[in-house]
Amino acid sequence: MNIFDEVDDNLFRPLTGINKRKYVDILALIWEKCKRMPMYAIEKSTVFDMAEEYLLGLGENVELDIEEQSEISGNITDMRVVAGTLIRRLRDTGWLLEKPGEYEDDDKLAVQYKVVPILKSFREIVSPTIVTYKGKLFKIYSMFEHICEQGSPYEGVLKEASEDFDNLNQALRTLSASIEDHINELTLGKSPQEILDFFEKYEEKIVVGSYHRFKTNDNLFYYRSSLYESLDKCEDSLFDALVLDYIDTERVEKDEASIKIKELITKVRMDIEEMEEVMRAIDDRHILYRTRAVQRAQFLLLSDGSSKSKINNILRFYASEIQSKGDGNKDDDTVASEIFRIFGQNFFDSASLATPVKKRKPTPIELMNIIEELDIELVEEKNKKMMEYIRNALTSENVNRFAKDILNGNHAVRVSSVFEKEPDTFIKIIGLYTYSKTAERGYDIKLKDNVVEVNGVRFKDFIVEERR
Numbered sequence: 001m002n003i004f005d006e007v008d009d010n011l012f013r014p015l016t017g018i019n020k021r022k023y024v025d026i027l028a029l030i031w032e033k034c035k036r037m038p039m040y041a042i043e044k045s046t047v048f049d050m051a052e053e054y055l056l057g058l059g060e061n062v063e064l065d066i067e068e069q070s071e072i073s074g075n076i077t078d079m080r081v082v083a084g085t086l087i088r089r090l091r092d093t094g095w096l097l098e099k100p101g102e103y104e105d106d107d108k109l110a111v112q113y114k115v116v117p118i119l120k121s122f123r124e125i126v127s128p129t130i131v132t133y134k135g136k137l138f139k140i141y142s143m144f145e146h147i148c149e150q151g152s153p154y155e156g157v158l159k160e161a162s163e164d165f166d167n168l169n170q171a172l173r174t175l176s177a178s179i180e181d182h183i184n185e186l187t188l189g190k191s192p193q194e195i196l197d198f199f200e201k202y203e204e205k206i207v208v209g210s211y212h213r214f215k216t217n218d219n220l221f222y223y224r225s226s227l228y229e230s231l232d233k234c235e236d237s238l239f240d241a242l243v244l245d246y247i248d249t250e251r252v253e254k255d256e257a258s259i260k261i262k263e264l265i266t267k268v269r270m271d272i273e274e275m276e277e278v279m280r281a282i283d284d285r286h287i288l289y290r291t292r293a294v295q296r297a298q299f300l301l302l303s304d305g306s307s308k309s310k311i312n313n314i315l316r317f318y319a320s321e322i323q324s325k326g327d328g329n330k331d332d333d334t335v336a337s338e339i340f341r342i343f344g345q346n347f348f349d350s351a352s353l354a355t356p357v358k359k360r361k362p363t364p365i366e367l368m369n370i371i372e373e374l375d376i377e378l379v380e381e382k383n384k385k386m387m388e389y390i391r392n393a394l395t396s397e398n399v400n401r402f403a404k405d406i407l408n409g410n411h412a413v414r415v416s417s418v419f420e421k422e423p424d425t426f427i428k429i430i431g432l433y434t435y436s437k438t439a440e441r442g443y444d445i446k447l448k449d450n451v452v453e454v455n456g457v458r459f460k461d462f463i464v465e466e467r468r
Helices: 020-034 044-058 066-071 079-092 113-126 136-145 153-186 192-217 220-235 239-250 254-301 307-321 325-329 337-342 376-392 396-407 415-421 423-437
Strands: 041-043 096-099 108-111 412-414 443-454 457-466
Touching (some): 020 079, 044 079, 066 079, 136 153, 136 220, 153 239, 153 254, 220 239, 220 443, 396 412, 396 423, 396 443, 412 415, 415 457, 423 457
Antiparallel strands (some): 412 457, 443 457
């Protein structure tokens, strides 16, 4: 399927001529007026009025290309005539449709419904919307949590979750791709203050306003295990129900429905993995963005003609002349040396020549006294305490061992029950939470919404699960 199988072959010709900007502006005006109307249609006279008013507002004569001149009939300086010519060309190339009026109604012009996505894309390029990701991942998680209660598990959960993942990953990819443009914009002759203002604006609207909230409130780490478990159920106990719903919705045979459901489940798994990769790329590019912004501002601050920048340039010059250790002791016969001959020490700074530090004289090494024989029992007791400290230290290895001990072959254990039975494990439980985000952990945790009080301690309960 090709786009020109659906739209006119000449659709984009008006947007390639000398009046391309005017055509785009007129299309934007018509779309703003038509987008909320039934059938995207308004009176033809209204469209002509808007185009004429727009052309008059330019305050200039409109130059027409060859195709437009062949279509015009009338005075080329009459903006009503020019507006009619541009509107007719938009109609003839497939952007607009002419609809005859009914009864006493005037004739209407409508936006061709097939080009509506293109017009929306034009608007999005010029004025991109700031996407907020908060809540989108939680919505997918909630749908899967209640999939067993859903009467249409394919259409109401699996299909919708797949589409939500597509939209969410697309928005994240757009954010990742746009960071490079922001970096390039920082390098185009901006002052330090402009760099800082731009950096603050981007940080506030994009990073903190949407992406940071998404990572803190809807972090994929919170839902990954549950989502994979739900997908496992879709491949097992819910598979037949999904196939039946697919057959009823898409009107296909059972064999084809089974294949499509398996492909959709695999696709959602890949969507989760893709989200992780895109988020890692965004984090890396944000680090690069911040680093370059600071370096750019520092460079400009040291190149603004101030005394600080001049001194910095002199020191850079001397540093570039030093090739070996002995070069620092050579006579300075460069142009820069004249500055230090003309101006005294206090010209730069009263403390520019620091007092050299007096070196300590070496002292003879004293002989060691003969150490008495060590107490074996004392040494063994110290070693025993040291080994006990090592066993109880909050290291990732000890925390993994503690997680394995409390799971004791079970898939998941609630922490409040463990603390209730063994009050002395409070420090280790803190270790479980602390190390729950490290790569070398052998377990996962799932936070619960309830706050419990056990052995006089209140905390937010969580479940320890064996990591797969």
